[in-house]
Amino acid sequence: MIVKRVKTGIPGMDEILYGGIPERNVVLLSGGPGTGKTIFSQQFLWYGLEHGEPGIYVALEEHPVQIRRNMLQFGWDVRKYEKKGTFAIIDAFTGGIGEAAKREKYVVRDPTDVHMLVDVLREAIRDLGAKRAAIDSVSTLYLTRPAVARSVVLQLKRVLSGLGVTSILVSQVSATERGFGGPGVEHAADGIIRLDLDEYDGELYRSLIVWKMRGTKHSMRRHPFEITDKGIVVFYDKVLRVRAGKAYVEPLNPEVVREMEEASKKTEDVYEGEV
Numbered sequence: 104m105i106v107k108r109v110k111t112g113i114p115g116m117d118e119i120l121y122g123g124i125p126e127r128n129v130v131l132l133s134g135g136p137g138t139g140k141t142i143f144s145q146q147f148l149w150y151g152l153e154h155g156e157p158g159i160y161v162a163l164e165e166h167p168v169q170i171r172r173n174m175l176q177f178g179w180d181v182r183k184y185e186k187k188g189t190f191a192i193i194d195a196f197t198g199g200i201g202e203a204a205k206r207e208k209y210v211v212r213d214p215t216d217v218h219m220l221v222d223v224l225r226e227a228i229r230d231l232g233a234k235r236a237a238i239d240s241v242s243t244l245y246l247t248r249p250a251v252a253r254s255v256v257l258q259l260k261r262v263l264s265g266l267g268v269t270s271i272l273v274s275q276v277s278a279t280e281r282g283f284g285g286p287g288v289e290h291a292a293d294g295i296i297r298l299d300l301d302e303y304d305g306e307l308y309r310s311l312i313v314w315k316m317r318g319t320k321h322s323m324r325r326h327p328f329e330i331t332d333k334g335i336v337v338f339y340d341k342v343l344r345v346r347a348g349k350a351y352v353e354p355l356n357p358e359v360v361r362e363m364e365e366a367s368k369k370t371e372d373v374y375e376g377e378v
């Protein structure tokens with residue numbers, strides 16, 4: 104059976120995923136502060152918009168105005184897609200308070216009410232015919248109530264996956280935490296991508312690892328990545344290794360690199376053919 108995939112469009116990431124995220128997967132994007140989770144999820148949505156796939160960004164941590172401005176810094180001007188009706192920000196941040204918030208179409212008045220959020224999300228997905236979604240961050244929904252974390256994620260998964268959406272749930276963990284956001288959440292998600300920012304020998308290194316991804320083979324290695332003016336670039340052909348407290352960026356076996364490139368190219372062909 105051929106798994107239909109959704110390309111992240113993040114340079115180097117689809118090679119690591121052997122072609123992209125299997126359609127309808129709910130992916131937990133986990134990492135500490137400043138690791139690039141927000142940029143990653145916005146870049147995933149932007150690529151979809153540019154390739155005819157409507158997307159939704161659920162804002163729980165930032166004002167929608169700030170989100171548009173931050174995205175614009177990378178050259179991702181979402182306003183044209185908002186006007187066209189293929190992109191929407193669900194405002195679950197302001198509670199509808201303030202002049203700017205009054206202009207938002209999708210507002211969750213009580214962000215602590217998950218049922219309300221799920222209802223607005225369902226409505227937006229149907230209105231737009233959304234294929235991609237990002238929730239930034241899902242942790243905000245259960246920060247003070249860890250016992251409900253699994254149920255929250257399962258409710259979101261039912262709507263997102265059920266309506267054919269491939270999604271990224273941003274999960275905040277503390278800088279030194281080894282987990283991805285709690286056992287209930289980690290098992291409920293179809294995939295886990297972990298972003299890291301670590302200090303070795305007086306320098307910060309960015310790297311990521313795909314911990315799990317249902318429905319596909321994926322790289323089992325830690326790959327370095329960079330954040331540039333155009334967004335994230337992942338070095339799928341390099342690995343980050345740590346020896347005696349020092350980090351080394353080393354080339355990956357060329358045969359493995361070729362295998363990833365071929366798998367990713369195959370998806371590209373299917374994708375280009377479908378659009």
Ligand SMILES: Nc1ncnc2c1ncn2[C@@H]1O[C@H](COP(=O)(O)OP(=O)(O)OP(=O)(O)O)[C@@H](O)[C@H]1O
Nearest residue numbers: 134135136137138139140141142143275330331332
């Ligand atoms: N134009 C740029 N060029 C290079 N790096 C940048 C640029 N813009 C932002 N960054 C880096 O990206 C980081 C912020 O990334 P992002 O907001 O995606 O992190 P996050 O994981 O969502 O963090 P948090 O959980 O704290 O919100 C900044 O700390 C900075 O290091």
